[in-house]
Amino acid sequence: MAKGKLADSNLIADATLSGGVWHADYGLAQLQTDRDYIGSPARCLDRTDLAKTRFRIAWSEPRVVDMLVLLFHTMSLSAKYRVETLDEDLATVLGDTGWLNVTPSIYDPTDLEFLAENFFSGTVTQGEIDLYPRHLWAPIEPALAFGLDVFLDDSSAGAGHLDIGGAWAVASWSPEINFERGHDLVVLGRDVVDETPSGRRIGEERPPQREQTLSYSMLTDAEARRFIDASMRARSTRTVLFAPDTDDPAALIREAFPATFSRLPGARFTYPGLHQSGFALKEILA
Structure with missing residues (x-):
């Protein structure tokens, strides 16, 4: 069990965002504002092309980062992500999460009826995931970084666009002793x-x-x-x-x-x- 993580400052606010191919009116700058996550997202019109759905977060001075959070995204249950932590030259990779599922498995097969739609994957069903807004919480190895490369792969979902309502890069904080049980x-x-x-x-x-x-x-x-x-x-x-x-x-x-x-x-x-x-x-x- 990880300790509760609090973040009240978004390091993306003073970053430079680039890369990929994003909508002319709904570009990467939309990730830096929290005025309207759903109505004004960053939008990639072709989610099948990994070269278009990626983006880079870069800072002029190093930042301690331990988590990336993508808010109100529209990625499907089959989507994957990858985050690389970058050094000063923005070419040397300090850390790499590898490809991970945006929606990982949460069920053991013994918890499910045999041949249920999620019996083999162990993920939530489409009906379950639609109960809540979709947010990706991506912990990364803490590092003093000059940038992050973010890769999104939702190509298996077929043609269509991909939205991200907002993005947070944070140095989260936790007291040494976790919050009390009974929250x-x-x-x-x-x-x-x-x-x-x-x-x-x-x-x-x-x-x-x-x-x-x-x-x-x-x-x-x-x-x-x-x-x-x-x-x-x-x-x-x-x-x-x-x-x-x-x-x-x-x-x-x-x-x-x-x-x-x-x-x-x-x-x-x-x-x-x-x-x-x-x-x-x-x-x-x-």
Whole structure:
């Protein structure tokens, strides 16, 4: 089990993006804004060509990076990705994830009915993946890098375009002691419901929204202060990312999402190593 990872700063904000072939009006610059992930994505019109679906993230100064997150993507269940970490010359590869499944296997065959549609692959079904917005959480070996090369392979899905709503390259942060067990994940209904004079309930359906509440109780002075810094930086309106366990792909689908703080992190100072903090995250839906 990996420790929960928090990110409140996106290193892509001051990067240069290049490579591939992207839509003239929906280019790679769309990855650097969080104003409208779904309505203004970066779009590649030909997902069958790996030379077109790739892109590069480059910085003028080195950055410590340990995770890439692609938000609100439209890649299929059969898609794969690869991330290379680059040195100063942007040609020397410092690290390489190799080709990995965007949607990895999460089921053991014993958990499934024989010859179910996902019996051999162990992945979620199309119906299951459509329950949630699609986000790719890609941990990489921590490195002091000048760039990342990102390769996307969705060619097996056939002709069509590929969208990425937003991209985050982060140096995620985790206290030495993980969050307390018993964290809450709730689904908030957003349907607008009315009742007719006859008693029939009618409604306008809207996508549900997830909210997650976590607490920490064994923090050092520096760790408690780091949570306060996150409050000052992200406030109540800016995007933050939190992944409870990047080693558990089933949990990532359901528990990791772009969010804003619905309850800002503070700190209760007691004794060094025993300070406390907590926060709540409300999902960004678009």
